[in-house]
Amino acid sequence: MPIEIPDVVVDRLPLYYRLLSRLDAEGRAVVSSQELGEELGVTPAQIRKDLSYFGRFGKQGRGYSVSRLQEELKAILGLDGRWKVIVIGIGRLGRAIASYPGFEGQGFDVIALYDAAPNLIGTEIEGQRVRDVTALEDDLKKTAVDIGVVAVPGEFAQDVVDTLVDAGVNAILNYTPNRVQTPPGVEVRHINPVLFLQSMTYHLRQRRSS
Amino acid sequence: MPIEIPDVVVDRLPLYYRLLSRLDAEGRAVVSSQELGEELGVTPAQIRKDLSYFGRFGKQGRGYSVSRLQEELKAILGLDGRWKVIVIGIGRLGRAIASYPGFEGQGFDVIALYDAAPNLIGTEIEGQRVRDVTALEDDLKKTAVDIGVVAVPGEFAQDVVDTLVDAGVNAILNYTPNRVQTPPGVEVRHINPVLFLQSMTYHLRQRRSS
DNA sequence: AAGTGTGAACAAGTTCACAGCC
């Protein structure tokens, strides 16, 4: 039916959505692909083409209604509902994630925290009681979860992900430096700052020797 | 002179480097592009082509020497020296970053922390005294820094980045959700988990309605 | 026999350029 939409396109939509939210908050009513592109460092043609995969949201000669386009993207991205998120691994990083203010406001509810450390289990963090990770499997049978955020030590990442996937969690945000294997259909995103640093040092080195 | 190397290729090198480090630690002496590819979910041809931009590191009929290739990549990526990193914004996230164990081991030295909060300035975090962000500009004149990690509240991101760039910092790792503008030649990487979540929900929504 | 290195073929993604509409 609808032609297949490239992943790169989908990955840019949240960027557009975020900018539109800002413009809306600033009271802007209409915006052109030109302006959107300037703000985001993307060509106007790219933006028009991307949006055209999903519909015809603009008006020739005028541009896009900010609020209309924002609503459209919200629906396309599935942000018109709420999503249940759990965080596994409540070390320094996990704690920062669990308390990240950007989630709630965007429709993501952190509904549970898990860890393996006895001295953490049962304590309260950001208004959430930390649960024993060994209870994860049973918990998932009782309560469906949409997204699992993994912030355990790297060597446990695959185990945790397997548990999540077996229980039907189809989206994983992996903060560990280990890549994880998942069956097709499961969405995985890796956040590894070291990889970014290492590609930047390549470029720093280049420019130094020119 | 040497043909221009695509950014996508450079971005994959750290991935290869990381896997080779692991294989080396496991005592593997030789590895084929086939194996590397399986482990990383990349085609063997891709890996061979990527490496061929930089030299001929393999031996036909045998594969690649793990330690040799690791050393080559280390040199290519500039990981044979040490890089000076500072972190600006020592909230929960900044603290997690400052204490992230993956940096030191890979040649990245966090040499200073900055914040604007009076109750934080002067306190010690991870063995580092937190400095007043208003001292940043002067500090940079005295001590060159390679990479700035920005973890301040979003509205201050551009200001901090401007200060860094004006002082000659050419690599920025931006943890705030705000995109920042930089002159050409400055490397910027954005880490925004919300964008990942939002592209994943698109796919979750798709699969649900099929 | 096995596996690299690489030009050539192919696929994916981006930009152009312009008809069509407001």
Place this chain on the structure above:
DNA sequence: GGCTGTGAACTTGTTCACACTT
């Protein structure tokens, strides 16, 4: 007149397939 929507042209990136080396 101004800006969208989109096929076509182009550019970039990936995979193929095989000559060549060990």
